[in-house]
Amino acid sequence: MSTGVEEPFAESREQGRFTPGTEFTVAAPHSGPATVFRALPDGRPETRSPVQVPLESCMTTPWALARRARATPxxxxxxxxxxxxxxxxxxxxxxxxxxxxxxxxGYIAQGLQAGDRIAIMSHTRYEWMLLDFAAWEAGLVSVPIYETSSPAQAHWILTDAGVRLVVAETAPMTDMLCSLARDAPELSGLTVLSLQQDAIGRLIAAGAQLPASAVDARADALTADDLATIVYTSGTTGSPKGTELTHGNLVHLSLNSIEFLPQIIRDGAVRNFLFLPMAHVLGRYIMVAIVCSPHGVIGLSPDTRHLLEDFAAFKPTFFLAVPRVFEKIFNAADTRATGARHLVFRRAVRAAVAYSRALDAPGGPSAALRARRALYTPLVYNRLRRLFGGAIEYVICGGGPLGEELGHFFRGAGVTILEGYGLTETAAPCTLNPPDGQHIGTVGVPLTGSAVRIAADGEILISGVGLFRAYHNNPEATAAAFADDEPAWPGLPPEHWFRSGDLGTIDAEGLLHITGRKKELIVTAGGKNVSPAVLEDRLGRHPLIDQVLVVGDGRPCIGALITLDAEMLPLWLHHQGLAEMTPAQAAQDPHVHQVIADAVADANRAVSRAESIRTFTVLPGDFTVANGLLTPSLKIRREVALKRFAPEIDALYARP
Incomplete structure (x- = not known):
């Protein structure tokens, strides 16, 4: 085995094929374990980071919490x-x-038996984490329900998982769940508790006379192979599938992640600020990872309206976010700066981007570029860092591509955003850019204990310690999710390879690039295959644009449905000297239409002419969770949107 990138591996990067049957270690530019790059017998690439912490049967969430309480009580x-x-x-x-x-x-006193399901419907808050770890301590399986879920979605989750007790946060959530329990015969035995009616106090009072040995027996009986949670996917198409994750998935992944990210989760001050929904698997993963860390603190906030105040008070060293958070921060700063201040801001942006790009070039930034960056540090960059509390070192970003320009700007300004990739089925992250080996525009290398390879059709296949065991009550979907015909590498036992549904490539440095969704490929009437992700992501970065749905399947060209950002619209109108108008009025305004047309033209520069948007319309409303067009994790329900806006799509292609 050799070290470094060998010449034969660079010869067919565009085709995604490499010299078959060989492997080497990519010299790690970071403090974590090195990545092993392999080329399969057919030349397809595979990259993996070997396990650093072996799995033991005792590795459960109660074990992790007890270990942390003993080490640093x-x-x-x-x-x-x-x-x-x-x-x-x-x-x-x-x-x-x-x-x-x-x-x-208290759970045990309620008559819940080991393996029974409890559900939690709440915003991110202390009680969520408490109820979750208490369920595991009692040998139960916890089932999250998004706080934005509709009655139909909640009904599906409660019945499919066989939930016996559910804790809701607010009165409206409680009323909805009580109504389901009252009206649905299959939920007649469901117990509903409310945090607003002292659910925690009631549980503690119920279990006050239970001997500690009863709790010990439940926790001690668990093993790493036991089911910990059933997390339901967002359900962009069809009913959500219940992803079964074990205690080993959560704890083993967390322990190995700490080895991959020692400077973020293990060493020095570790303060994570979590405002993402804890119903999402990413929030649960980081919660367990902080418990597995030697001295990390997790700050839980239910109200994103006060993010800046929370950043200032809690002073996190890192947090997790989706790309839209950074787009809104950047767009707000850009739009609010006027006159000379706007000129300074735009120059600071260019200097930060140039500086960050130079970090990846031979020789690094020039003296002149360093001086330019130093000029804008007190004027712009330090103010930006103070928005995040002043102690921020890293941000982990997932859920979609951040965009290279934005990534370079924040890195150049002193906030390192590490893009990663993962799914519910991988217990959250499976790849990440290492802190001191960042490659903007990629989603990094596999986390310790994970492996990624590319299928013959370009689909990303994943294996590793976080990989789920099955879809609950759905053996057909489980069987379809795994590519068990994948060849094993000589000397290694056969592995389960999960079909992610995403398309991607692996370069000769072992870095994963996401290129689109397999099911979302558009085939135009001319036979051109188009991945909508590139266009949707570029257009979505414009401060005036909120959601973009690229269309064109079976049509003569590519089109787009675009919605306006209702929060940014008034500010933009003010700075343009235009009268206030509603999103519906703005959708018909010629000034707004021209700005969107310019944004479309800019996005088209990233693709070929055959892939470019040739026709578009601005919708009068927005895509939201409430109107059924977004999933709780804010992904567009593509099939629902295509049906709902079928007349608007037809109108796109009726134009000259």
């Missing part, structure tokens, strides 16, 4: 808002575990 583990206050409270590891065991006793 007096150090803070959880931070949260005091009820009805903007102040933050911290709870140490020993106190949190004690409260977890009290609530676990």
């Amino acid at each position: 007096d150090l803070p583990l959880v931070a949260y808002h005091a009820e009805g206050s903007a102040d933050w409270r911290e709870q140490d590891a020993a106190a949190f575990r004690a409260r977890v065991r009290q609530v676990a006793a």
Whole structure:
């Protein structure tokens, strides 16, 4: 085995084929484990980061919490808002575990048996984490429900998972769940508790007389192979599928992630700020990872309207976010700066992007470029860092592509955004850009214990410690999800390879590039295959644009349905000297239409003429979770949108 990128591997990068049957170690530019790059017998690439922490049967979430409470009992583990206050409270590891065991006793006193399902419907908050770990301590399986879920979605999850008890946050959530329990015969035995009616206190009171040995017996009986949670996918098409994740999936992945990201999760001050929904697997993963870390603190915030205040008070060293968060931060700064300040901001943007790009070039940034960056550091970049609390070092970004320009701007300004990739079925992340080996425009290399290869049709296949075991009550979908005909590498046992549904490539440095969704490929009437992701992502970065749906399947050319960002619209209109108007009025305004046309023309520069948007319309409303056009994780329900806007799509192609 050799070290570094060998010449034979670079010869067919565009075709995604490499010299068959050989392997080498890509010299790790980061402090984590090196990546092994392989070319299969047919020349397809595979890249993996070997396991650093072996799996043991005892590795369960109660084991992880007990381990943390023994190691650093007096150090803070959880931070949260005091009820009805903007102040933050911290709870140490020993106190949190004690409260977890009290609530676990309450679950058992309710008559719940080992393996029974409980559900949680709530915004991200302390009680969510408490209820989750208490369920695991009692040997139960927890099932998250998005706080935005409709009655039909909640009904499906509750019945498919066989939930016996559900805890809701607010009165409307509680009323909805009580209505389901009352009206649906299959949910007649469902117990509904409300956080607003002291669900935690009621559970603790119910279990007050239960001996500690009863909780010990439940926790000690668990193994890493036992089911920990059923997480339902967003359901962009059809009913959501329940993804079964074991305790080993969550804990083993977390322990190996710490080895991959020591400077983020293990070393020095570790303060993670979590505002993403805890119903999403990414929030659950980072929650377990912080518990597995030696001294990390997780700050939980339910209200994204006060993000800047929370950043300032909690002072995180890292947090997780989706690309839209950074797009909105950048667009707001760009739009609010006027006159000379706007000129300074735009020059600072160019300097930051140039500086970041030069970091990846031989020789690095020039003295002149360093001086330009230094000029704008106190004027722009330090102010940006202060928005995140001043202590921020890294941000982990997933859920979609960030965009190279935005990634370079934030890195040049001193905020390193590490793009990653993963799915519910991989217990969240399976690849990530290493902190000191960042490659903007890629989603990095496999995390420790994970492997990625490319199928013959370009689909991304994934294996590793976080890989789910099955879809709940759905053996057909489970069988279809795995490519068990994939060849095993000589000397390694056969592996399960999950069909991600995403398209991608692996370059000769072992870096994964996402190119689109397999099911979302558009085939025009002329036979041209078009992945809509590139155009949708580029257009979506414009400050005036919120959602983009690229269409054109079976049509003569590519078109687009575009919605306006209702938050940015008033600010944009003000700076353009235009009168206030609603999104519906703006959709018909010629000034707005010309701005969108310019944005479309700019996005088209990233693709060939055959792939470019030739016709578009601006919709009067927006895609939201409430109107059924977005999933709870804010992905467009493509099939639903195509049906709902069929007349508008037809009109696109009726134009000259």
